[in-house]
Amino acid sequence: MTFKKKHKLGFTSDRPFDKDPVCFKVLPGVKDKLKAVPDWQERLRGFVDELIKGVDHCQ
Numbered sequence: 001m002t003f004k005k006k007h008k009l010g011f012t013s014d015r016p017f018d019k020d021p022v023c024f025k026v027l028p029g030v031k032d033k034l035k036a037v038p039d040w041q042e043r044l045r046g047f048v049d050e051l052i053k054g055v056d057h058c059q
Contacts, residue, residue: 022048 026034034040 034044037043
């Protein structure tokens with residue numbers, strides 16, 4: 001079975017994402033609780049955007 005071009009199955013997004021993910025360690029149990037939150041990835045992206053607001057320099 002071959003995939004058709006411009007198919008609507010699987011992950012799709014109107015926003016381009018960086019090819020490299022941001023990863024960080026959390027305390028035991030946090031990952032499972034986070035995954036139980038509805039729309040957790042989009043909400044986390046919003047928190048990160050708020051956190052870095054006003055930071056103009058990269059180290």
